[in-house]
Each structure stands twice: as C-alpha cells, then as structure tokens.
Amino acid sequence: MTPTSPGPLPFEPARAVPGKRFASPFAVTTPPGAEGWESMYPYYALLSSERAELEDGKFWFFDGMHNPEPLYPFDTIMTENWWVAVSQMSTRVWPIPLAGGIDHRIINGYLYISPNAVTDADEIAARAEDFAVRAGHYYENWDEIYAQWVAKATDCIERLKGIHFAPLPDKEPESAVFAHRGLYSSYDLLTRYSELIHNLFEMGSYHFEMLNLGYGAYLTFREFCQAAFPGITDQTIASMVSGIDIMLFRPDDEVRALARLAVELGVTGPLLGTEDPAAALAAVAGAPSGDRWVEAFEKAKDPWFWFSTGAGYQHSDRAWIDDLRLPFTALRGYIKNLLDGQDIDRPLEAILAERVRVTDEYRTYLPTEADRESFDGLVELARQVFPFVENHNFYVEHWHHSMFWSKVRELGDVFVAHGFLDDREDIFYLHRNEIYSALYDLNIGWATGTEARGVTYWRPEVERRRRIREVLKANPPQPALGVPPEYITEPLTVMLWGINQESVQEWLGSEDQDPNRLNGVAASAGKATGRARVILDPEQLHEVEDGDILVCRITAPSWAPVFSRLSAAVSDVGGIMAHTAIVCREYGLPAVVGTGFATTTIKTGQLIEVDGGNGVVRVLEDVTA
C-alpha cells in the first residue's frame, strides 16, 4: 500500500483543552520508529488533508473494547466489516431516526470511531415513519425472523467449514484434467480466498441484522428501570431479562457433562493424570470404555469449543478448540468436585426463581398502575429479544470468527509452503487486499516457473511492519480526540461502549475550579433563583425577605418561622436527612446541603441559583448597588 500522510493542513491542529475539547486527531504525532505506519492500512481508513475539516470537527473515541492493541493489517477486515454493516442498518435499511452511521479512522494503528448523529427535525420525522414500519415488522415477527436468522447463520458457518486451502501441486492431478473443468488449482485458490472473505462479510451482515433492534428494546427497558429506580445496577437490570439457557453457557455445560461422564465411565484417572490435553486424550482412549468418552468429547468439541478467549475481533483471540488446555483445566476441576461429592450442576431453578423474585419486587415499587403495565410490557419484549442478543455472540464472534481465523492460518501455511512467509502467523501482517495480490503473484510464479516476486518481497516487509507495530503497541492511545458531541444518540455507542455525556465529561477532565459554582448534597429537588441571604446568627433571621435564598452553616428547628418566606435554602453542613433538608422538602423548597463553603463564598444580595435535584449552587450575578 502507498504510504499516506495527511499532507499540508489548512489549519493549526488544536491541542486538548481540559473541560472543553480533546486534541485534534491531526495533533497526534507518530512515535519515533513507527514512521510509515500508514502503509499497513487502507487509504480510506486514514486521515487526509482533503477531508481534514470534516475529520477535525468530529468526536472520535478509541474502540479499546474490540481492539485493545494496534490493528494487524489483516484484522482490519473485522472493523471494516462493521464500518459498513452497522452503519448501513442505521442509514439505509431501517433507518434509525436519530442515528447515522459510525465512522472509522485508524490513527497510529489504533481504531477510533465516531457516531454520526441526525439532528434535522424534518429528517428525523421522515426517518421515524420508515423506521416504525420496518422495525415494527421485525418486532412483531421477532421469533420467526430469529429462527430464520439461526438457519442462515448455521448455513454460513457450514460453508465456511467447507473452505480449505492447500499449496498448489507440482502437477495438476489427472482428475483435474479428465473432468474437463478447464479450471485448475490456481483458479480455485483465488476463488476460495474470495469465498472466505465474502463469507466473513456475509456473517458480518447477519451480525447486525437484528442487533440494533435487540439493543434498542433492552435499552428502553434499561432506561425505564434507571428512571424508576435511580442507581439500579446494569447487572441487576440484566438479571431480570437474561436467559439461563443461553449458548454462551453451553461450552462450560458441556465440560460439566464430560466430567460427569468421566466419573460414570470410570475414566477419571487418565484425565487427572496429566495436564497435557493430548496425553490425557490418548490415555483415555486406551482405557476400558474410554472410546465412549472420546466420542462424547469429539461431539461436544464441535461446535461448543469454538469458544473464543477474547472478543473474537482479533486473530490473537484464540479459541478453546485451538488450545485445549483451558477446557481441560476446567474439566479436571469439575471431576475433582464430583469425586469430593460436590454438586456441579448450575442451580437453574434457583436462578429462575431469583429472576422472578427480583422482577416482581421491583414491580411493586413502581408509582402507578400505568407504570406497572409499561414495566410488564418492556420486560416481556426485552426477554423476547434477548435470546438473539445473547446467542448471536456465540454464532458470530465465537463459532464463526474463531473458525474464520483458523482458515486464514490454513492459507498462511500455503504462503509458507511457497516460500513467501516464514510463519503462518505472518499472514496477519498483510491487508486482505494485499493477500489477493500476493495470491496472484503466487499463481504467476507457479504458472511460469519464475520465482514469484513475493518470495523476496514479503519477508522484509513483514519484518518492517512487525517493528512498527511493536513501537505503536508501546504507545497507548488517547481515549478520545476531537470535539465532544452535544448528544450521543446512536444506541450501540451507549449500549456497547457505555459512552454517554458523563463519560465524555470525565475524559475531558474538569476545568479549573469554577469560583461561581458550589457542589453539595441534592437534598430537596427543584430549582430556584433568588437573592442570597447569608445568616450566620439567628439574630439576623428577621432580615429575611420574601423570596430570599437562605444561606447558612446549618439550620435549627427554631428557624421554622422563616421557611415560608424562602425560595430555597443552602447550608454548609448536613445530609439529605438534616433538618434543613427535611423542612425544605416539606415546604417544597429546593435545597442543597453540605456545600462546605456556602457561607464563606456567597454574599448577601448576590443573585444565586439553587438546583436541589443535582446539588449545585451557582452565583449568577454579584451584589447589585
């Protein structure tokens, strides 16, 4: 690929300003030793001077959840897939009224993403009409569409399984000649590679067919719970809707079943005798009844051990099936538990009973019957969509992606066999489009008998890229770049990355302490604006005028007579059950207590605003003459 640098910019890239903005993406410098990193990635994923104005004005956050490390060139296939697959659902398929696509850029090897918002009211309304019809159709027919989805996903995986790569033969076999296909190994290698890539994009498209809608239903239920029960944890909300028989539990359940079978068949000895899975398997196979256990093991392994130890987005996320040490460690633990007489079954009934208890009890704490009805409907819908939300993860990220990476490694072996690479793993230093070129190069060499260019071209290039990537890895990325957004509306952004207004504010850091703002305990809800009346001595109470905001160290019960004249109260000390707070709630007055410094920073006569719901006091205007 052609090395690309952004080129001359029409502006000076902005630096980060605490509390206001993040550094411009153009202000990020390449660490020494990583020069030319851009050449590892496609031109459209890089910043450019031509699009600089657009790119500089957006908000970018680092997707450390899926890709914590600098991307291997090949692994960009995953991020490039969802760059289109997620975005097209929001923009072209549904469309989602408020959310546009999610843009991607690679900066110093790290993936940054930027959700596009739709802000024009007319456009939102028009999109909402289409959305209601199209998404409505999916919600109304959810179970049926999910069944179709499972069939499509399973078929896609079956076809992936059927893709094999082998080095080109010295001579085409006779069968290839006498079948009169007129097509040979060179053609098959290219088409299989295309098949592999398109198989990934096919699954990638299924991946997001229903996901946004599933998340949306769950998010709506979650928002309802958060509004009704402020502070309720995400874990508790999830516990009300998540299933107990989801596929992500199956790998572990299979290991439990294998442990039980081992005890039943009396083959625990060979399994406990070694930590090496291959040795253990061989030992079991040799034991009486051992063949029955091995048969059960092989059956469980496919598909349940296509179980990634990571998020499934990087080739380095290895699956159980690639490395059996993990399931065998679990297996030995379960066998020991069983031999000790312990129960290893998951307490399914107890979990289900707890789910019912938790849901029912929260329901009783809702204020009105209409709320209880909404709660019931939203729980039911969330439970209906959740099997897809949870299980898609096994089909796509675990089963399919793990198998996909193993197929790419098979292709890596082809390059090793033809002298392009030293190690099958080195294939991941090539972008998928470079692999297509390299395969054609390989075909040329095979066809002509001339040494392929790749034999001398790729080794040093892989070495160069390996060095660059090591440098990039040693330079962790900033969490966010660019201009923080006013609103975050894209449901995946909120749901998956947990990015919201608060997290953005936290990253921004705080501005230097605002002298006109005091934080305290939100003691009595409501907002009021009025003149401050600082009272340090009860003798001054008679000075209180109608509409004043009382500012004091603490209040005492004897101050009750003045409360009916106040519009709000602020105290230096106290909590939500302090006298000031209780009386203010009774009188319906906003109150912020425990501010620490109200009486020393606020002066009588200043116009102040009390936000009793958020515990904030602001000085709006100084003492008027």
Next chain:
Amino acid sequence: MTTTETPFVLRIDDPAAVASPLLGGKFGSLAEMTAAGFAVPPGFGVTTSAYRYFLAESGLADAARAVRTEARGADLARVQELSAEFSARIEDATVPAALEDAIRTSYARLEEEAGSARLPVAVRSSGESEDLAGASFAGQYDTFLWIRGADDVLTHVRRCWAGMFGPAVLTYKPEATADAVLDDHGICVGVQQMVEARSAGVMFTLDPVTGDRSKVVVEGCWGLGEGVVGGGVTPSRFVVDKVTFEVVRRELAPQESAYGVDPATGVVGLVPVAEDRRELPCLTDEEIDELATLAKRIERHRGAPQDIEWAVSEAGDVHVLQVRPETVWAQRRAEQLVAAPKSAVGHVLARFSGTGVATGKRPS
C-alpha cells in the same frame, strides 16, 4: 386518679400501649414496634392524659389556649415574648403528687430492670398530631439526652411540656394542618433507656429526594444520632437497593467530632472522634445490610414508607429508636413515570426517535 382508661404512665411493652393515642405518634409507634418484636430500648410514656391533667390541675389550661390564639398572626417578637412567659409558668407550676409518683415509680422500675442506679435515659416529646396531620414536625419538639435520676427526669418532663409553647411550635404550620387540630393537640413525654451508640443515625425506606421506593437510604455518623437528626454533623450516606441489597451509592464524610457524653460533666455534646475512626465509615457492610433488612421489615410491618432512627452499640447490636411514617412522598400524588402509556414496541420505537420512555420527573 390513674385508671386503666386514662393512665398517667404507659410502658411501651404494655400490651395496652399498642395503638394507644395516649402515647402520641412517636412513642405509640415504639409500643407497636416493641410488640412486633423489634429491638426497641425499654421505656415508658408520660401520657397525654397526664399532660392535660397537669394543665388542668395547675390552672393553666385556659391560658394555654389563649397563648396559641394570640400567637397565630402575631409578629415574631411577640411570639417569642408569649412563649417565654408561658414556658416559665409551666416550669414553675407544681406537678400533682399522684402524677409525680407514677413517673418516679416507672423510672425506678427501669433502673431496676437495667440493674443500674441513675440509669441514663432520653426524655423527649411525642406529640399527638405530629405524625398524623401530614407534617413531620421535624425537630419541633424537645429531646433531652443522658438524663439521670428521678429528679432530673421530672424536670425534663416539664421542659418537654413547656416546649409545646416554643415559638417554633406556635408558628409551625404546614398547609394541610387545620388550626383546630393544632389548638388542641396534646403531648406525651417519652422516657427511654439510652443506647450508648457507637454509631447512629436515620434511615428512610424510600429515597427521600426522588421518592424511589426501591431504596433504603441510611445516614449515619459516629456517636449519638443527634448529629444526623439535628444537622450538626455531616453524615455518611449509604443508598441500598432494597431488592438486591447492593449499596448503590456511598458518600463517606470524614468526622472529627461526634455527639457523646462528656465523662466529666455527664452532659451530651460534641466530643472528639478517636483518631483512628475519623476517616473510617461508621458502619460495616454487614451492619448496612442488617439496617436495610430491618428497614424493609419495619416498612412491611407498618404497611407504608417509614423514617427510622437507629443506633448501633459498641457491641454491634442494632436498636430502633424511633419510627414514624414518611410524610412528604406520602402526601404527594404518585407521579406516573411513563410519559404516555404505549405498547412495549411503541415505547421502543419512540425511544429510537428520541422520546425517552420516562418523563424523567424524578431527579437523580
């Protein structure tokens, strides 16, 4: 004069005390809690009959009504004057002998049961209407802590009676309360064994700021609970989810001084908190869990949200000091959370279009 119908004194563990109007709101609740098996320190109430008997016998009943009527609408200076005059008359009046005997006998029985002479007690007012008329009368009545010996108990019972005519009580009138109710309401004076609290405070069986009923909010501090109740100490605060018992919010306030008994003077006031405790939370997680469980049980027993004063002794025993109905949210009409009832799919479609499912009336 003491009869079973109108006793001067009622012990809170007396079956007749349960639901008796003679104990006022606060102490009546404690009798009910005691009968239900909650850990309430023993005590007795000097009943509302006793208070009325005292006013009648000392010839102050008519004067009391006159003071109330005049105070209504008077300016603050005049209210203070009226209050001072009448309080002095109450404190000077003689307590009828039968009443005095009843109080002394009951106090002696508390001393005997505790096995401690000059047993420290809390003496506090318990108004007839305070929990009934939709007003908590927060802090309007008197509480005297660490009172020892029958003579001092008697003195402070009288002070509680006088407290009925303090300027704050004379003018305190949340909207819903009718003048007639205020005019005639009597008072019981509770006398209850003190818990030497290591930590104490209050808890609500709903979030008093948001009205969220799925929470127990515990505020506590080192030492006696006066710091929290009176607002003199910024308490630590724990918001507990009632369903899962998770502490969903924890606001710890370092504490340098606490309410306690000065060993030299025997008077309750601010004393320094031991160095090694200042930065520590005043409750362990187990205690927070125990308090939240207790709060839930009390709420279920009483059938409505409650405001509970509690104390934990040095040994870690949890005591219930006071229970009363939550008055603010109980008064409000329940605000519907959902903006407009819709089908679940309708809510979700609206959410995608930017209309949140809840109106967000609850401040968070």
